[in-house]
Amino acid sequence: MATVILVRHGRTTANASGMLAGRMPGVKLDEVGQQQASFAGERMKDLPVHAIVSSPLERCRQTAKAIMQAQRPPLTLVTDKGITECDYGEWQGRQLRDLAKEKLWATVQSQPSAAEFPGGESLAAMQARAVATVRRHDALVESAHGAGGVWVAVSHGDIIKSVLADALGMHLDLFQRLNVDPASISVVRYTGSRPYVLATNTHAGDLSWLAAKPTRKGRGSSRPADAAVGGGAGPSAAP
Template identity: 60%
Template sequence: MATMILARHGRSTANTSGVLAGRQRGIGLDEHGHAQVRAAAERIRGIPLALAVSSPLQRCLQTTSGLLEGHPEAPRVQRDRGLLECDYGEWQGERISSLARRRLWRTVQEQPSAVVFPGGESLAAMQARSVAAVRRHDAEVEAEHGPDAVWLAVTHGDIIKSILADALGMHLDLFQRLHVDPASLSVVTYTPSRPFVLCSNTHEGDLSWLRRPAGRRSRRSDAAVGGGSGPA
């Protein structure tokens, strides 16, 4: 029952230029993206982090570094290709405005489970490997640090949307209903009975309530009927 904070990288130079960066090298954060990450870092500064895992792409590594800068208990950082951006194949490097005119675009919007990017990856395969990666890390964190441990995963928008869809029990064809902004934070707790999505796409607010006080029992695997009393 460890708890995972999912962070999307801050705004990148590709985001502002309207290009689908994909796995291209040399795509870093712009000035506003760095500011977004500094603000997000303040939100998690009061949380002991057992682990930080990042996509190996530059914009995510910059975000991870910024989130952990000055953290009083900064953990070790692992790079995991399971959290790598979707392989968009021939779409990579193209302008979003141009891609939106292609026939496959409608399928991406309406039936993502059927999408295989030309020369690239299917969205179903992207979801399978990213969910497997975070569930593996979550189990390892709990085994090593206990059920109250909190850890950080820094990755990309479509990856986070697919992980949240899985945690919510949503079919992949519904994952476009989710929205994940640059430098936003989402929180998921996996339990023996089900995942709990504690928040998604948040931009403000101290998350130190994720740190459970000594002597307080860990979150239950059962849902709180009526909604419960919330964090202390």
């Protein structure tokens, strides 16, 4: 299948103040977040991106638009609720320092698969709908552009961590071992045999090396689906 670039939105006023924003409206990128989003776009400016899908929340749409500005020709932004923020229910809008005192906090940290937020959704349900959404869009990109297709999904920290955990074959209970910072970029390449996690939580580096060499027919990818024993030679262009 294709390759997805997972981008967390840039830093927000809520991130900076230690608040769990959840799905609250009006949470926007702060000045640092705007700079982070623009830099994420710069990292992809020499990589042909075939589609960009964003969480409907404003902070993600702002980040997605900054990435789109660096693309030629321009892309059309698609939003999908399947990769929107976790529904934290009654935890939404509260300070993290206060939430850390709740009994549920320990479950979220050590056994996320058993965590369900009061008045919200469970982390297991969050992962299921996020993974299904990413794989659906990935299949659409491959159908339209071949296995060399590259697309961007702009989403949230826990969403991206859950997608990475699935791609790595990790149980959800281990997903807190992953870190996904604001405006960081992670990369997953899906194939018929397995997903390949090419990068996690990166903050710098040109991403043009992700572009596949076209086949003789001018479409598709020269990438093998199997893992190279010994690690292989890597991309022809350094990341």
